[in-house]
Amino acid sequence: MRQHSDDLVEVLAGSFERELTVNVFHGSNRMLENLRFESWSLDADLGRNIPHQGTGAVVYTSVDGESLVPVGTEGVLSPFRARIEPVMTIRAGDFSESVSLGTFRVVAVPFALDSTTERDGRTLVVGSRVGLKFESLESSIARWGFRFPEQSEAGASAFGEIRRFTSMPVEVDVDDVALPAVKPWEAKQGGRLDAVLELGRTLGGSAVVNSRGAWHIIPDAIGEPVATLTLGEMGTVLDVADEIDTDTVYNEVVGIFEDAAGKPLYAVESVTAGPLSVDGAYEVNTRYYSSDLVKTQAQANSAVKAVLDQSIGSQKYDVQIQCHMNPLLEIGDVAALEGWRRPIVGQVRQISLSDSPLMNVTLRVERELT
Template sequence: MRQHSDELVDVLSGSFERELSVNVFNGSDRVLEDVRFESWQLDADLERGICTQGSGTIVHSSVDGSSLVPVGTVGVLSPFRARVEPVMTIRAGGFMESVSLGTFRVGSVPFASDSVVTYDGREMVSASRVGVKFDSLEADVERWGFQSPEQSRAGVSAFGELRRLTGMAVEETVADALVPALKVWEAKQGGRLDAVLELGRVLGGSAVVNSRGAWEIIPDVIGAPVATLRLGAEGTVIDVADEIDTDTVYNEVVGTFEDAKGKPIFAVARVNTGPLSVDGPYGVNTRYWSSDLVKTQAQANSGVQSILDQSVGSQQYDVQIQCHVNPLLEIGDVAQLSDWKRPLVGQVRKISLSNSPLMSVTLRVARSLT
C-alpha cells in the first residue's frame, strides 16, 4: 500500500473530497510543485513489464510571462528530462492528507499550447497547457540495455542480482533465494528488464517498482488482506464465481530438463488421492514444464511438485469491480470487498484511476479445490 496515516484509512471509509495535482522533477530537483493536473488517467496492470502507464494535462499559470511548452530537449517538461509525481489530496471536514501515487518517467508530450495576453503592447504567456504521457520506473530498466551478454553465477543471491542489474533501491518483500544455475542475460532490446522479471519468478512472484520508487516482489501466493474496498450504491461487481474451468486444473506435471553437461533429467508429479486423483473420474490432465534454471534431479522433483501444488491447491479467477476511489491501493496488494453478497478477498491485478469518484479494480481470487 502507499504510505498513509491511520486516520486516513478511517476517512476513506466515509465521505470525502479529493483532488489531484502534480509535482515535476528534473533529476533530483523539484522544478514545479502542486501544479494543476486535468483529464488524467492512471492504469496499472501486474501482467505488464512496465506495470503502470498514465496521461494527463498539466495546466500552469505563468507569473512572469514565460512558457512551459517544451522544445526538443529544452524545458522542464521535456520528455528528455521530466519526471512527474501525481499527488492525490483527500479532504473531509478539517482533515487533509496528500498521498503520492508514485514517480513516473515522462515518455512523450502529445500536445502543448500557450494562452497569450497583450500587456503594454507586448504579448505575454498567461498560461501553458502541456499534455504528458508517462510510465512507471520499470521503463528505466527496460531502456537500459546490456552492452554485451552478462553472466550470473549459480548460487548468487537473487536480490543481490536485482540490485546489480537495476542500480535501484530494492525492498525485500519475500525471502531471498539463490539463482539455481549459471544464467546468461542476453544483450537485446529490453533484455535487462527481461532479466529482472525472471529474477522475480525465481523469488516466487512478480518484480515491480512500487510507489516509493523501489523494486519489490509481489508474491504469487494470495495472503491476508491489507485494504478494504467499498462498493457503494453506484459500484458494480462482475463476479464469475459460479464459472468453473477445468482446463487449467492439472493433476499431473511432467518436467524435462538438462543438467550442466546436457544430460536429460525427467521428473513427474501426480495426484494419487481425492477427487482430483489421476485414477478417479476426473481422469488425467497433464501439464508439461521445463526451465533452464533446473540443473539437478532434486530441483526437477521440487519444481514439478510446486507446479502441481499450485494447480490443485486452488483455481484462480478474476473479479471485475468498480468501487469508491482508494488512493492507497497498489497492484499486488491483497484487498477485501465490503458491502457485497459474500466475502471476497483477492490480489489486486489491475487498477484504473481517473477524474471519476469511482475506480476500476481487478481482483484475482482463489477457489480451493482440495
C-alpha cells in the same frame, strides 16, 4: 499499500474531497511543485512488463510570462528529461492528507499550447496547458540494454542481482534465493528488464517498482487482506464465481530439464487420490514444465511438485469491481470487498484511477479445489 496515516483510512471510508497535483523532477532535483493536473487517468496492470501507464494535462499560470511548452529536449516538461510525481490530497472537514501515487517517467507530450495576451505591443504568455503521457519506472530499465551478454554466477543472490541490474533501491519483502546455476542474460532489446522479471519469478512472484520507487516482489500466493474496498450504492461487481474452467487444472506435471553437463533430467508428479486423481473420472490433464535453473534430480523433483501443488491447490478467477476511490491501493495488495452478497478477498491485479469518484479494480480470487 501507499504510505498513509491511520486517520486517512477512516476518512476514506466516508465522504471526502480530493485534488490531484503533480511535482516535476529532473533526476533528483524538484523543478516545480503543486501543478494543477486535469483530465487525468492512471491504469495499473500486474500482467504488463511496465505496469503503470497514465495521461493528464498540466495547467500552469505564468508568473513572469514564461511558458511550460517544451521544445525538443528543452523545457521543464520535456519527455527527454522530466519525471512527475502525482500527489492526491484528501480533505474532509479540518482533515487534510496528501498521498504520493509514485514517480513516473514522462514518455510523450501529445499536445501543448500557450494562452497569450497583448500588452504594450508585446505578446505575453499568461498560461500553459501541456498534455503528458507517463509510465512507471520499469520503462527506464526496459530502455537500458545490456551492452554485452551478462552472467549471474551460481549462488548469487536474486535480490542482489536485481539491485545490480537496475541500480535502484530494493525492498527485500520475501525470502531471498540463491541462484542454483550459472544464468546467462542476452544482450537484446528489453533484455535488462526481462532479466529482472525472470529473477522475480525465481523469488516466487512478480518484480514491480512500488510507489516508493523501489523494486519489490509481489508473491503469487494470495495472503491476508491489507485493505478494504467499499462498494457503496453506485458500485458494481461482475462476479464470475459460478464459472468453472478446468483447462488450467493439471493433475500431472512432467518436467524436462538438463543437468550441468547438458544431459537430460526428467521428473513426473501426479495426483493419485481424490476427485482429481489421474485414475479417476477427471482423467489425466498433463502440463509440461522446464527451467534452465534446474540442474539436479532433487531440484527437478521439487520443481514439478511445486507446479502441481499450485495447480491443484486452487483455481484463480477474476472479479471486476467498480467501487469508491481509494488512492492507497496498489497492484499486488490483497483486499477485501465490503457490501457484496458474499465475502470476496483477492489480490489486486488491475486498478484504474481517474478524476472520477469511483475506481475500477480487478481482484484475483482463489477457489479451493481440495
